[in-house]
Amino acid sequence: MKELLRIIQTIRAALQDGAVTPSVEKAAQDYARACALVEQRLETVAQMLQKGSDYQALQAAEQEPPLLDTAAALSFGEEKAWREFCEAHELPVAAQIHAPTVHALEVLYTKGITANHPLYKDFRSAVLSRDDAKSLHIIRTILKLNPADENAKSEFQRLQHKHYQTTLEKLRATLKTDDEETIARLIEELSSLAPDEKLQREEAFVQGQSIRRSWRTRQAAERLPGLISQFQEPHGKDDWRAVGSLLEEITGLITEFSIEPTDEDQKRTLAEITRYHGQRLAADEQQRNFQKSLRSFIAFVEEVETRLLTGAGLTYAELEEKDESFVRQWKELEGHRLPVPNNALQRITRAGQDLRSRLLGMQRARRIRTLMATAAAVFVMLGLASVAFHAWKAHSLSEELAAYREKQTSQPAEELIRQLREKDPLLLRWPFLQSRLEEVDAWASQSRGLERQVITALDDLESSFKNGVSRLPAPALMRGLEDASTIIQQLPQDLAAEPKNRLATLRTRADLHLTDLAKLQSGESAATLAKLESQASEILSFESSAAQATAKVKTFEESLAKLEVGLKPEVESLRLPTDIESRLLALRQRLTAFKTALDSFSKARTQAVDADSLTAYTRALAAWQDISFTEAAPASVVLDARLDEKAILAALISGGDVNVLNAILEDVSSVHMAPSDPMERDLRLLLELRDDEFLNNIWENNVTDLSTRSSQKTYWSQGKLDEAVVGEARRWSGLCFDPSSAASSVTFTQKDFRRVVFGPGNFGGQGVVSSKLSTTSELMNTLQLSRMTDPEGERFLRPLLEIFEQIIDDKDANPITKAYLMLRLEDMASTRPLAWGFHFSPTLQADLAELHRVLGDTRLRSEDWLLQSVRTRFTSPLNAYFEKTTGRSYMKEAKARREMLTAVARSGLKFGGYVETDLTLRLKIPARAASELWVLSKAGLKPLLVANPQSSLPPANPLKAKEAQPLSPVFFISIDRASLMERFESALSASGSNHTPAAGESLFLAPSQP
Structure with a gap:
């Protein structure tokens, strides 16, 4: 219902x-x-x-x-x-x-019915079978037949209430599930069982109603894209009625549920289909109205034909009224701008001509009767009457001519003018008639001229068609039709009938031609568009370089622009189909997005080119991270490195150690290679070495056993042994240590050596053959560690580098002692190695590292040089070590390096441009004159030297750095590295130091080159 x-x-x-x-x-x-x-x-x-x-x-x-x-x-x-x-x-x-x-x-x-009616029996049977639905249906019928049956009313109310409660309980149970479809069905069922105001008091109904509304809205939203996609088939078949049905269904959903298509293509499709349906609906309505007007006109024509054929009772007034009605209906028919079938047109034209001829005949008869009556009345006054009659006739003819022009009928006017000139030339002597005749004749001549003009135009248009195809371009064809229509509108009604019909026929042929042309153009456009869409995946790709993409995009856009002409054609009927328009718009959006990305990339590249510092370049490079092109990806690598000029300079001259670079810039070591003031720890270590009992004042004593005349044996003593002579006997005594013992530590004990004389040349006991200061103690005396500082201990007077040189150059000193001293002095310098100039002597650093390698995990003690086990283990490798390091000049090396690295550090890095993604160098003007440039390598972002052989001339080809990291900044140092290196090598040539830096120590001194 x-x-x-x-x-x-x-x-x-x-x-x-x-x-x-x-x-x-x-x-x-x-x-x-x-x-x-x-x-x-x-x-x-x-x-x-x-x-x-x-x-x-x-x-x-x-x-x-x-x-x-x-x-x-x-x-x-x-x-x-x-x-x-x-x-x-x-x-x-x-x-x-x-x-x-x-x-x-x-x-x-x-x-009505009685209680014995079969309906009651059926009702009782349904109740017994507990078929509530059937019972309710039957009792409702009984109430219709017996509205006064109170029992039936009561039973109906009971069953209806039961059905209502049962349905409500089902709803409550279903609300606990996710079955929205059942909830919606129960809500609809409840709505038919009770008034809304009662239902609104039920919480379950209100909740279910909300769920039903949401469910139906969601269903509608899900159906909408599918319904819109169904437009394609009926639209392709030009089945506008099916399109209209779909459109009304979609519009109903949108209105009822307040939803909209979410996809832009579907929105455009819906708008296009709405426009298409509106046009076709208007055309159909126009056709209906035209057919209605045509049927009405044909009926009127049939009536006119019948009346004219019988001639029964047609008065002049009736003829005039039907003539006006004929003109009015003809204008109404013309207003539809549709072609009239030839048979109907011929019938209408013939009836109109017959009607007009009959009307003109009656008009002439009336004029003749009027003239005759007037002539008879004034016959006696022939002279005056003749003149008056002549004037009256001229006046009547003048009015008739005016009426023809007013009614826009030129053919009767032309006929009357011809008759006047041929048969009544005397009437033309009346000025007013002559004037009116010339005026109407000019109008008729002009109309004939327009008629010839429009006929020529229509002939040209008709001749342009061959096999239903016009040779004229579509815009020219439509302009020709519009121009012809404009001329026809200026023609009198009787001259316009045939041209109008021809124009309507031409419009129909033009519409068919344009439809075929539109299909042809659509097919060609679809093929071209498919080709462009295929090319788009390659051309509009972010995998290619921006330069290549820019060149390809220009050609691609030119091809796309040619297709887009069909989006706004001069002739609306040649507009491209909706699906092609949607694909074109999607492709244009894709192209626009790609061009936007190209523009963004170009701007980002321009900012990078314009950067005049590393900070500005890094800031410009940040924009590259948002670029979709693959060639912009290296920007992240460079930015993630968080580059700064000091870190790069440190990598260049100090192995990447910024602290060393700062020490160079601040000249922490000064030219003296020593800190300005000693630390308490330094003084304590120097005192420990000065007062060490195992290093200082240790004497080497050679003792012989006189009784056996055996080989000599060496004892080490603290200080020189005391010697006493008692008669011929001698005694040497002191704190001694026997190095031949297997002891693991040194302990000096009191020992006496006695030489006894038994006779001339016969000696007994032990005698000290020789005694001398140990080479270790001599080394300690030579080093004069007590003179490392001034007497007050407030400042250093000697650099450690010189002490190391002395230790290494002492060929007599025990190698274990030398190694121990070097390690202790290294330990003293460890708190301030930069102040001691260690960073300027990589040779010393390498020698100390080699010493640690020789000793391994052994921690030497000051007494170890006295122990036989230690001497046996380390004497040979340490002798080899010191043999290799002999002749070192750590101080000379440090001063030479200090001079060179300080000059480089203070000169600093100058930003000179960047490495393009194709590894060519984009250089600033100052950098172009530099003979050497520095970039960051692809492997580890280490400084990489790039020679610029064309620094003095404009490069014929862009300079490339094949091993460089793309988008690496380019730096240069405004100092002549070659001459600086020459001075540096000259300064080190006699130092015994290796002037070739260790790996990673200074890339400036030994640069990597691509």
């Missing part, structure tokens, strides 16, 4: 606004079908009533939907107007409902 009410609502709206839309056409079909079904059911009921089968008739009438309710809905009060509307617009006309059968059925309902 809801659907039927919707149909009636659509019909009422159509009757009100008079528009025929697809929904109105569908409503007409559905209404006619519903009326036919009702009529069929009424015939069945009528047959049952005739046989006296009232109960069967009631059962048939109560089947869903109830027959009387349906018939009442179909009889909505405007059936007659609707039938006329359908006839006028060629829509299906519904059959009339058989009122007597409806009346007989209504009488059957009003008779």
Whole structure:
């Protein structure tokens, strides 16, 4: 029943606004079908009533939907107007409902029924079988037949309430699940069981109603894209009615659920389809109105033909009225701008000419009768009457000429002018008639000129067509049609009829030609577009370089622009189909986005080129991270390194150690290679070495056993042994240590050596053959560590580098002692190695590292040189070590390096440009003059030297650094590295130091080159 009410609502709206839309056409079909079904059911009921089968008739009438309710809905009060509307617009006309059968059925309902009626039996049976739905249906029918049955009312209310409660409980249970479809169905069912105000008090109903609304909205949103995609098939077949049905369904969803297509292509498709349907609907409505006007005109023509043929009772007034009606209806028909079928046009033209001829004949007869009467009345006054008659006739003819022009009928005017000139030339002596005749003749001549002009134009247009195809370009063809239409509008009505019909025919041929042309152009455009779309994946790729992409994009855009002409053609009918437009727009958007990326890249590259410092370059390079092109990817590598000029300079001259670079810049070591003031730790270590009992004042004593005359044996003593002579006997005593013992530590003990004389040349006991200061103690005395500082211990007077040189150059000193001293002095310098100038002597650093390698994990003690086990283990490797390091000049090396590295550090790095993604160097003007440039290597971002052989001349080809990191900054140092290195090597040539830096120690001294 809801659907039927919707149909009636659509019909009422159509009757009100008079528009025929697809929904109105569908409503007409559905209404006619519903009326036919009702009529069929009424015939069945009528047959049952005739046989006296009232109960069967009631059962048939109560089947869903109830027959009387349906018939009442179909009889909505405007059936007659609707039938006329359908006839006028060629829509299906519904059959009339058989009122007597409806009346007989209504009488059957009003008779009522008794308690023994079969319906009561059926009701009891349904109750016993607990079929509530059937019971409710039967009791509702009983109430219709017996509205006064209180028991039936009570039972109906009980069953309806039970059904309501059962449905409500089902809803409450379903709300606990996610079954939205069942919830929606139960909500609709409840809406038919109770008034809305009652339902709104039920929390479950309100909740379910909200869920139903959300579910239906979501369903509508999900259906919308599918419905829009269905446009393609009917639109391609030009089935605008099917398009209209889809469009109304979509519009209904959008309006009812307040949704919109989310996809831009679908929005454009919907807008295009709406425009297309509006145009086709307007064209259909125009065609309908044209056919209606044509049918009305043909009916009028038939009436005119009949009246003219019989000639019965046609007065002059009637002829004049029909002539005016003919002109009015012809203008109305012309207003539709559609071609009139030739047979109809010929019939209309013939009837119009017959009508006009009859009217002109009656006009002449009236004039003759008037003239005759006037002549007879004034015959006696022939002279005066002749003049008066002559003047009156001239006046009448002048008015007639004016009337022809006013009515825009040139042919009768031309005929009258011809007759006047040939038959009544004397009348033309009247100035007013002569003036009017010349005026109308000029108008008629002008009209004939326009007629010839338009006929020529129409001939040209018609001749341009061959096999349905015009040789004229579409814009020229449409302009020709419009120009012809403009001229036709200036023609009198009688001259315009045939040109108008020819123009309408030409418009139809032009429309067909343009339709074929549009299909051809659409096919060609689709093929070209498919090719461009295929090329787009390669051309609009961020994998290629920006330079290559820019060149390709220009050609690609030119091809795309040629296709885009079809988006706004001079002739609207040649507009490209919606799907091609959507693809074109999508491709244009893709191209625009790609060009935007190219522009962004170009701006980012320009900023990088314009950068005049590393900070500005890094800031410009940050924009490269947002660039989609693959060649911009190296920007992240460079930016992640967080470059700064000091770190790069440190990598260049100090192995990447910024602290060393700062020490060079601040001249921490000064030229003296020593800190300015001693630390307490320094003084304590120097005192420990000065006072060490195992290093200082240790004497070497050679002792012989006189009784056995065996080989000599060495003892080490603290200080020189005390010697005493008692007669011929001698005694040497002191704190001694026997180095031949297997002791692991040194302990000096009191020992006496006695030489006894038994006779001349006969000695006994032990005698000290020789005694001398140990080479270790001599070394300690030579080093004069106590003079490292001033007497007050407030400042250093000697650099450690010189002490190291002394230790290494002492060839007599024990190597273990030398190694121990070097390690202790290294330990003293470890807190301030930069102040001691260690960073300027990589040779010393290398020698100390080698010493640690020789000793391994052994920690030497000051006494170890006295122990036989240590001497056995380390004497040989240490002798080899010191043999290799002999002749070192650490101080000379340090001073030479200090001079060179300080000059480089203070000169500093100058920003000179950057390495392009193709590894060519983009150089600033100052950098172009530099003979050597520095970039960062691809492997580890280490400084890499790039020679610039064309620094003095403009380069023929861009300079490249094949091993450089793309987008690496380029630096140069405004100092002559070659001459600086020459001075440095000269200074070190006699130092014994290796002037070649160790790996990673100074890339400036030994640069890597691509």
